Amino acid sequence: MNPVLRNTLAVIVGIIIGSIVNMSIILISGSIIPPPDGCNNTTMKGLQESMHLFEAKHFLLPFLAHAIGTFTGAVTTALLAVNHKKKLALLIGAFFLLCGIVSVSSMPSPTWFTLIDLIFAYIPTAYLALRLTCRKF
Template identity: 65%
Template sequence: MNPIFKNILAVIVGLFVGSVVNMAIILISSTVIPPPDGADVTTMEGLKASMHLFETKHFIFPFLAHALGTFTGAQATALIAANHKTKLALVIGAFFLLGGIVNVFTLPSHIWYNVTDLVFAYLPMAYLGGKLIKKKKS
C-alpha cells in the first residue's frame, strides 16, 4: 500500500478510535459519578447553566475521556502508519487539543480544569501513545 495513503488512513482511523473511546467514557461517567442534583447534562445549554454546581470529582471522567481518547487514537494511528509514527500520533493529539480548546471557549469551567486538561490530556498522551507503539514495534 502507498505509504502516504496508509498514513492518511492511519490518522482517520486514529481520530475515529479516539472519538469512540472519548464518547464511551463520557457516556459511562454519569453512572459512576452522578451529576450534581439539579444539573441538566442532557443538553449543552443545561450543562452550561449548571457548571457552577460541579465539584472536582465531576471533572475526573471528562479528563480521563480526553486523555484516554487521545492516547488510544494515537496508538491506533501509530500501529497503522507506514512511517513517522510519533509525528502522526502527535497529529492526533493536535486534533484533539483543538477540540479541547473549542470546548474551553464553549463550556465555562474552572480554570484549574481547563489548564490541566489542555496541558496534560492531549499532546503528552499522544506522544506517549505513539512512543509506546514505536518501541513495541522496534
Template identity: 60%
Template sequence: MNSTLRLIIAVILGLIIGSIVNMGIIMISGSIIPPPEGADTTTMEGLKEALPLFDAKHFIMPFLAHALGTLVGAMIAAIIAKNHDMKAALGIGLFFLVGGIANSVMLPSPIWFTIVDVVFAYIPMAYLGGKLAMALKPKG
C-alpha cells in the same frame, strides 16, 4: 501501500477510534460519578448552567475521556502509520487539542480544569501513545 495514503488512513482511524473512546467514557461517566442534584447534562445549555454546581470530582471523567481518547487514538494511528508513527500520533494529539480548546471556549469550565486538560490530556497522551505503539511493533 503508499506511505502518505497509509498516514492519512491512520490519522482518520485514530480520530474515529479515539472519539469513540472519548464519547464512551463521557456516556458512562454519570453512572460512575453522578452529576449534582438537579443538573441537566443532556444538553449543551443544561451543561453550561450546571457547571457552577460541579465539584472537582465531576471533572475526573471528562479529563479521563480526553486523555484516554487521545492515547488510544494516537496508538492506533501510530501502529497503522508504520514509518510515520510519531507524526501520526502527534497529529491525533493536535486534532484533539484543538477540539479541547474549542470545548473550553464553548463550555466555560474552571480555569484549573482548562489548564490541566489542555496541558496534560492531549499532546503528552499522544506522545505516550506513539511511544507505546513503537514499543509494541515488531522489530526488524
C-alpha cells in the same frame, strides 16, 4: 498499498477510534459519578447553567475521556502508519488538543480544569503513546 494513502487512513482511523473511546467514557461518566442534584446535563444550556454545582470529582472522567481517547487514537495511528509514526501520533494529539480548545471555549469550566485538561490530556498522552509503540525514539 501506497504509504501516503495508508498513513492518511491511519490518521483517520486514529481519530475515529479516539473519538469513540472519548465519547464512550463521557456517556458512561454520569452513571459512575452522578451529576449534582438540580443539574440538567441533557442540553448544553442546562449544563452551562448548572456548571457552578459541579465538584472536582465531576471533572475526573471528562479528563480521563480526553486523555484515554487521545492515547488510543495515537496508538492506533502509530500502529497502522507505514512511516512518520511519531509525527502522525503527535498529529492526533494536536487534533484532539484543538478539539479540547473548542470544547472549553464553548462550555464554561473552572480555570483549574481548563488548564489541567489542555496541558496534560492531549500532547503528553500522544507522546506517551508513541513512546510505547515506536521502538526507536
